[in-house]
Amino acid sequence: MSEALMAHATQTIEVGSKSFAAAAKLFPPATRRSVLMLYAWCRHCDDVVDGQELGFGITAPVAHDPRAELDRLVDQTRRAYAGEPMHDPAFAAFQEVALGSQIAPRYAFDHLAGFAMDVGQARYETIDDTLRYCYHVAGVVGLMMASIMGAREGGFNERVLDRACDLGLAFQLTNIARDIVDDAAIGRCYLPAQWLREAGIPPAEIGLPQHRAVLARVAARLVDHAEPYYDSAMTGIAALPLRSAWAIATARNVYRQIGVEVKRRGARAWDERVGTSKAAKLRLLALGGAQALSSRLRARSPARRDGLWLRPGRADEAMPVGGLAADA
The missing domain is CATH 1.10.600.10 (Farnesyl Diphosphate Synthase)
Structure with a gap:
């Protein structure tokens, strides 16, 4: 599971942000792993709200509801911090880094609030x-x-x-x-x-x-x-x-x-x-x-x-x- 999460996070940053992917390779291994895990979650949340995949192209169905998707992301983030099992790779990655690095929950929810600003136009x-x-x-x-x-x-x-x-x-x-x-x-x-x-x-x-x-x-x-x-x-x-x-x-x-x-x-x-x-x-x-x-x-x-x-x-x-x- 650990190797699969790292592979998923690495692929996400290499496709989603070529600019940051190059710099991320310079981090020491443990830090790089956590940075990539965090990026995978940020990218996932952005894509889910916008109905995209890795920041490119609209992939969502006509019935895509950004507000409902955002509500689900907020709920999943709460559950990740509560230590519940995460089956989505992006949230499993986030849970690992958020709990392991003691990332303040308000930072994560402040980030989701940015997507709410887009949803609310x-x-x-x-x-x-x-x-x-x-x-x-x-x-x-x-x-x-x-x-x-x-x-x-x-x-x-x-x-x-x-x-x-x-x-x-x-x-x-x-x-x-x-x-x-x-x-x-x-x-x-x-x-x-x-x-x-x-x-x-x-x-x-x-x-x-x-x-x-x-x-x-x-x-x-x-x-x-x-x-x-x-x-x-x-x-x-x-x-x-x-x-x-x-x-x-x-x-x-x-x-x-x-x-x-x-x-x-x-x-x-x-x-x-x-x-x-x-x-x-x-x-x-x-x-x-x-x-x-x-x-x-x-x-x-x-x-x-x-x-x-x-x-x-x-x-x-x-x-x-x-x-x-x-x-x-």
């Missing part, structure tokens, strides 16, 4: 509204990942959790910029309505070709907004075990490069899905290694996050970076 008026969505679908995944690497709420680790959440926020802002047109095709928009009004783009016309030049400027603005969150995340890698720091730095670099490419392409950013080449990934992998090593040579700074969005329940910004357990 939430609208985002300001960038803070967009960041709230980013927290639920990605920032909280960073918190769960940090839990896998040993961070717990309270004390010095609050700073580590802040940085992990910031990386998730940055990832999702990049994803939104890359996928604006694809999202518009299925009736979704995560861009702040305020920004669209300022750009003169009617919400119903986001995906139309005649708006691409102006839309590119909006996307560039979103990419720029992600930068301080990427910077904040980088200051946190010194608190991670070395191999985990290498993996996280590499993932940061790969996703950030996607945003850079979206901005560089301008109006052509949505002609095809933006990604990173194999050569670019290798270069960014090497850079991540150098960044992980150099983070050990610098003094750990208790730099504040002035002006950045605060995750729910986080009010104290005065704590310095804390250390985590060493790699296995």
Whole structure:
């Protein structure tokens, strides 16, 4: 059963996220297993709600009911935390990592709340509204990942959790910029309505070709907004075990490069899905290694996050970076 779960999780990440799959190989074996198990559950929940398979193509029947599916996911998550036998591979994987790594239940339910925002067709008026969505679908995944690497709420680790959440926020802002047109095709928009009004783009016309030049400027603005969150995340890698720091730095670099490419392409950013080449990934992998090593040579700074969005329940910004357990 254990080997089958690992095989399922590995296949899920290799198909569902080529960008993160490369970085995930850098984790030490035990951490990598837990990271893949968590990813398999996140991907499964997303697919179930959207009626997709590994993020591609609509596979659900006409009678697909997203609200009912979401209710089932919430119930299964509760049962997983209660220690009940899980027969679905994604939930068996989640149960293993959630209980083994002591992932706070509220993180998992906060993540499911992000899918509820999609089901309820939430609208985002300001960038803070967009960041709230980013927290639920990605920032909280960073918190769960940090839990896998040993961070717990309270004390010095609050700073580590802040940085992990910031990386998730940055990832999702990049994803939104890359996928604006694809999202518009299925009736979704995560861009702040305020920004669209300022750009003169009617919400119903986001995906139309005649708006691409102006839309590119909006996307560039979103990419720029992600930068301080990427910077904040980088200051946190010194608190991670070395191999985990290498993996996280590499993932940061790969996703950030996607945003850079979206901005560089301008109006052509949505002609095809933006990604990173194999050569670019290798270069960014090497850079991540150098960044992980150099983070050990610098003094750990208790730099504040002035002006950045605060995750729910986080009010104290005065704590310095804390250390985590060493790699296995």
